[in-house]
Amino acid sequence: MRIIIENNYQEMSKKAALMLASQVTLKPESVLGLATGSTPLGMYQELIEMYKHDEIDFSEVSTFNLDEYYGLSPQNKASYHYYMHHNFFKEVNIAPENIHLPDGNAKDILKECQAYEKLIDHSGGIDLQVLGIGANGHIGFNEPASKLNVKTNLVELTEETIADNSRFFAKKEDVPRKAISVGMATILKTNRIILLASGKNKARAIKETVSDYVCTEIPSTLLQTHPQVTLIIDKGAASLL
Numbered sequence: 001m002r003i004i005i006e007n008n009y010q011e012m013s014k015k016a017a018l019m020l021a022s023q024v025t026l027k028p029e030s031v032l033g034l035a036t037g038s039t040p041l042g043m044y045q046e047l048i049e050m051y052k053h054d055e056i057d058f059s060e061v062s063t064f065n066l067d068e069y070y071g072l073s074p075q076n077k078a079s080y081h082y083y084m085h086h087n088f089f090k091e092v093n094i095a096p097e098n099i100h101l102p103d104g105n106a107k108d109i110l111k112e113c114q115a116y117e118k119l120i121d122h123s124g125g126i127d128l129q130v131l132g133i134g135a136n137g138h139i140g141f142n143e144p145a146s147k148l149n150v151k152t153n154l155v156e157l158t159e160e161t162i163a164d165n166s167r168f169f170a171k172k173e174d175v176p177r178k179a180i181s182v183g184m185a186t187i188l189k190t191n192r193i194i195l196l197a198s199g200k201n202k203a204r205a206i207k208e209t210v211s212d213y214v215c216t217e218i219p220s221t222l223l224q225t226h227p228q229v230t231l232i233i234d235k236g237a238a239s240l241l
């Protein structure tokens with residue numbers, strides 16, 4: 001596991017954008033795994049700027065997002081469909097047919113999960129996966145538990161995650177209690193992973209992530225079994241290392 005410590009959020013975001021841009025330059029038809037939440041917003045901003053300055057071309061890129069809330073329509077402003085469109089897709093030239101997110105509103109959720117997993121496989125696999133991390137060590141929405149899903153599945157969110165994410169909703173009761181998330185094996189079989197973390201509230205999770213054990217109660221520790229993981233973190237997130 002490689003660890004890059006940047007001075008602040010902005011520098012972390014720039015570094016992550018440069019890595020993603022390098023991937024797309026080396027392989028224009030790259031398949032990218034994308035995350036939502038507060039952390040990657042700066043990276044998306046940097047990528048939009050690079051696109052506007054003709055420094056990156058997404059025309060052949062495909063994307064797969066990690067997760068979506070259960071029961072939220074793509075039009076719902078708190079959905080990850082909305083987030084991705086609003087914060088990234090509408091500003092760059094990724095072909096709409098190459099954009100993929102799980103449908104949290106699907107009639108048959110389990111079928112949707114299986115279909116999503118198949119789509120990722122049929123794409124040839126994810127070249128570069130961007131991850132954030134929960135304060136509890138979740139990656140995607142794979143929450144701490146004695147057993148973790150291998151493949152894309154419907155998951156129950158923990159109280160901690162619901163409280164953390166309530167900032168994106170009018171009130172805490174509006175936060176869905178379930179989500180579709182890609183599974184741990186889905187994440188671990190991607191070719192290369194960059195994990196972004198910023199701020200002291202992520203420091204404990206980062207310390208555990210680089211510890212010398214793996215355990216399902218801290219899902220991010222499983223990243224230690226992957227050969228190509230780079231943590232791009234700021235000084236706050238690195239403060240316990």
Ligand code: F6R
Pocket residue numbers: 034035036037038039040066067131132133134135138139140141
């Ligand atoms: C989002 C995701 C989550 C977030 C994590 C951190 O697609 O999969 O694992 O990366 O909850 O969220 P922020 O960045 O808001 O602290």
